Amino acid sequence: MSLLSSTTVLLGKELRTEFRSRELLTTTVVFILMVIVLFSFTFDPTYSESRRFGPGLLWLAFLFAASLMLQPCFLREQNNDTLSALRLSVSDPFAIFLAKLVANTLFLLFTEVLMLPVFAILYNVPVLPVLGQLLLVFFLGSLGVSIAGTALSAISAQARMRELLLPLLLLPLLTPVLVASTQVTVGLLDVSPFMEWKGLGFLVTFDVVFLTVLWLFGEYLLEE
Amino acid sequence: MHMKKQVLVAAIVFLLLGAAAYGAFFVAPTERTMGPIQRIFYLHVASAWTGLCAFFICFIANVLYVFRRQPQWDWLSISAAEVGLVFTTVVLVSGPIWAHPVWGIWWTWDARLTSTFILWLLYACFLLLRTLVEEPDRRALFSALFGIFAFLDVPLVFGSIRWWRTQHPQPVVMGGSGSGLDPTMWKVLFFSWFAMLALMALLMRARYLMEAARGELEMVRHEAEAV
Numbered sequence: 001m002s003l004l005s006s007t008t009v010l011l012g013k014e015l016r017t018e019f020r021s022r023e024l025l026t027t028t029v030v031f032i033l034m035v036i037v038l039f040s041f042t043f044d045p046t047y048s049e050s051r052r053f054g055p056g057l058l059w060l061a062f063l064f065a066a067s068l069m070l071q072p073c074f075l076r077e078q079n080n081d082t083l084s085a086l087r088l089s090v091s092d093p094f095a096i097f098l099a100k101l102v103a104n105t106l107f108l109l110f111t112e113v114l115m116l117p118v119f120a121i122l123y124n125v126p127v128l129p130v131l132g133q134l135l136l137v138f139f140l141g142s143l144g145v146s147i148a149g150t151a152l153s154a155i156s157a158q159a160r161m162r163e164l165l166l167p168l169l170l171l172p173l174l175t176p177v178l179v180a181s182t183q184v185t186v187g188l189l190d191v192s193p194f195m196e197w198k199g200l201g202f203l204v205t206f207d208v209v210f211l212t213v214l215w216l217f218g219e220y221l222l223e224e
Numbered sequence: 225m226h227m228k229k230q231v232l233v234a235a236i237v238f239l240l241l242g243a244a245a246y247g248a249f250f251v252a253p254t255e256r257t258m259g260p261i262q263r264i265f266y267l268h269v270a271s272a273w274t275g276l277c278a279f280f281i282c283f284i285a286n287v288l289y290v291f292r293r294q295p296q297w298d299w300l301s302i303s304a305a306e307v308g309l310v311f312t313t314v315v316l317v318s319g320p321i322w323a324h325p326v327w328g329i330w331w332t333w334d335a336r337l338t339s340t341f342i343l344w345l346l347y348a349c350f351l352l353l354r355t356l357v358e359e360p361d362r363r364a365l366f367s368a369l370f371g372i373f374a375f376l377d378v379p380l381v382f383g384s385i386r387w388w389r390t391q392h393p394q395p396v397v398m399g400g401s402g403s404g405l406d407p408t409m410w411k412v413l414f415f416s417w418f419a420m421l422a423l424m425a426l427l428m429r430a431r432y433l434m435e436a437a438r439g440e441l442e443m444v445r446h447e448a449e450a451v
Contacts, residue, residue, distance in 0.1 A: 151373065155366045159356040169353065169370060172345045173377050176384040183388050198387065206380055213376060217369055220290055 003098070006090040010099030018107065028069045028111045035061040036119055050123040055185035058119055059178055063145065066108055067167035070149035073100055074157040083222070093219040097150055104146035105139075112138045130188040133195055137188070140203040141181035147210045148173050154221040176206050237422045244270070244419035247412040264322045270416035271314040272340070274424050278308030279347065279375060286371035289364060295439050298364035301371060302354065303431035305347050307424055312344045335386035342381045346374040360442055
């Protein structure tokens, strides 16, 4: 089986597993919602303040949510003893990562899109005029988060204190994603919105670098 | 005999460090605007370079471990990471001591300060990860892989923060035109760096031997349990 077809099959499996229980999506949505509400107490969410601090808090909420959401990614395989079967089923172990990271990106993107209108209403930030560009940033940012997160969740699944370990390993690694996506979002939510292409290029660089590293070293993460 | 040699090497390293301190206090000229406080520069910059060298050694050891699977590379990587973390801690402490009188603030979220802090955090997590995986081979492999991710992340962290906020003085070393050091300052700086590298080698060797002994002990215990 080629990389593409095995990835597609595995992606189908990931999506099916999630949509049967919908556990990850519902908990993540509620988590982001809670963070958005709690953040409103840390500053005065007026029109101008929201534009300055909103993007940062939105991305922090996404990052925290992702570090929790990516937890079961490999843990589930481990608990059900399905990792070996998964390894045997495909010739290229990169397909496992690819399927998982695409699924994670889709889940993250889905929750982000769901939360965007809530954020816009609660913090009085108009998002409709820049919706397309926002979605592009969301996609590139979530892809970066998923690439690094999928790789690290394979590590944390096999360690003690794994619930604490994944955020600990993941969050410092994601600093560049947080900085770049926040900057681009600040520009988009400005009174006169503008697109910071440099930030977007930076996100693409991050995604490409980490995807390459995962492609080169991913198979070692799945060793028994 | 072996013990004597070690003591001799350690004595030489401490003499070098003493000479570097003498150079920083008495040989290097006083900086015109900052005054004597600038002399911390020789400790700060030399430690920063040495810390980076240690992390680079750690990265090389990580890559070699993944491909060769010899425990020596794992021992080297943990020694380098720990020593690098110590030097980076010196950088993070000596920086604010200098910054307070010169900038008027202890800390600013500038590219180099922030990325050094994140570098410190990443390697602290690297060491933490090692304590949380029991099985030696798996611990070595996972920490090596995380080390590779972490090291490659550092330039990205630096780039991202540098583009969007910065206050650290323009690089005096390999900076643009108008920046530069007095020739004596250069000499003292390089000598301090050399002394720090010697200290790094000394510490790393001691740590490596300790880790090797621990690794062998672990292996013997494993065999004993199997019997």
